[in-house]
Amino acid sequence: MELIIDKISHRYGDTPVLEGIDLHLRDGEIICIIGPSGCGKSTLLRIVGGLERPESGQVLVAGEAPAGSLNPLTYIFQDFALLPWRTVEGNVSLVLEDHGIRGGKARAIIDDVLRRTKLSDFRKALPRQLSGGMKQRVAIARALAVNPAVMLMDEPLSALDSQTRELLLDDLVELWSRERFSACYVTHNLAEAVRLGHKIVVLSRRPGRVRQVVEIDMPLAERPERQAELEETQRHLWNLMREEARAADRELADVD
Numbered sequence: 001m002e003l004i005i006d007k008i009s010h011r012y013g014d015t016p017v018l019e020g021i022d023l024h025l026r027d028g029e030i031i032c033i034i035g036p037s038g039c040g041k042s043t044l045l046r047i048v049g050g051l052e053r054p055e056s057g058q059v060l061v062a063g064e065a066p067a068g069s070l071n072p073l074t075y076i077f078q079d080f081a082l083l084p085w086r087t088v089e090g091n092v093s094l095v096l097e098d099h100g101i102r103g104g105k106a107r108a109i110i111d112d113v114l115r116r117t118k119l120s121d122f123r124k125a126l127p128r129q130l131s132g133g134m135k136q137r138v139a140i141a142r143a144l145a146v147n148p149a150v151m152l153m154d155e156p157l158s159a160l161d162s163q164t165r166e167l168l169l170d171d172l173v174e175l176w177s178r179e180r181f182s183a184c185y186v187t188h189n190l191a192e193a194v195r196l197g198h199k200i201v202v203l204s205r206r207p208g209r210v211r212q213v214v215e216i217d218m219p220l221a222e223r224p225e226r227q228a229e230l231e232e233t234q235r236h237l238w239n240l241m242r243e244e245a246r247a248a249d250r251e252l253a254d255v256d
């Protein structure tokens with residue numbers, strides 16, 4: 001399934017937030033969206049996920065969702081959004097229960113996603129017994145359980161310490177390498193973007209417009225060993241963002 005984001009513009013009251021965003025997400029591709037604070041990254045993701053209706057433009061879906069997909073566009077939040085009174089498997093089974101899937105069929109899906117996220121040994125644990133990284137793996141397992149066509153990830157690693165972030169980045173790459181998924185991934189972290197993104201979309205300050213789409217034609221699995229090349233791309237991204245970020249900062253200071 002492909003996503004075509006076609007001339008999306010949006011405003012809140014008198015404040016324009018997004019302007020004329022055109023993007024194309026191909027099947028099995030990860031697009032990272034970066035840009036200065038307040039430029040509309042999360043708004044764009046909410047519009048893509050259908051949680052908000054844009055003022056103009058449209059999100060088109062081309063092709064079929066994967067067989068058995070319960071929720072083609074599935075969110076993963078920064079704060080994990082787990083139910084504290086449910087175990088790991090209970091949190092995953094919740095999304096299946098919502099679709100009337102129980103018993104043996106649910107057990108098979110839960111076993112599969114817990115294995116893929118390396119959580120099989122922790123299925124009976126409660127969220128409070130888990131580290132931050134493990135909690136986010138539960139959130140990823142829960143998203144995988146609905147077999148999404150596209151995962152919409154809003155700064156999924158930003159609540160984690162840097163070591164845990166590194167481990168989860170490795171996990172995400174391993175997961176993608178074994179079974180490709182498509183994702184729109186919002187992040188502030190340029191290192192994360194060059195590690196995961198096939199395309200990196202740089203937005204301007206608010207109202208967010210696409211400044212540049214940088215493609216990285218390097219297999220995800222090779223990236224840790226080819227840091228020097230990636231650092232060059234990262235520098236290029238920062239050069240694109242620096243002035244925008246500074247101006248956005250000044251604007252925020254004016255408001256306050």
Ligand SMILES: Nc1ncnc2c1ncn2[C@@H]1O[C@H](COP(=O)(O)OP(=O)(O)OP(=O)(O)O)[C@@H](O)[C@H]1O
Nearest residue numbers: 012017035036037038039040041042043044188206
């Ligand atoms: N529901 C809303 N009502 C009014 N204004 C909003 C709403 N949601 C976001 N905004 C404003 O729209 C702008 C874009 O917000 P958004 O959260 O999409 O930006 P962002 O790029 O994700 O920001 P950050 O990088 O800081 O997370 C901001 O100025 C924000 O204050």
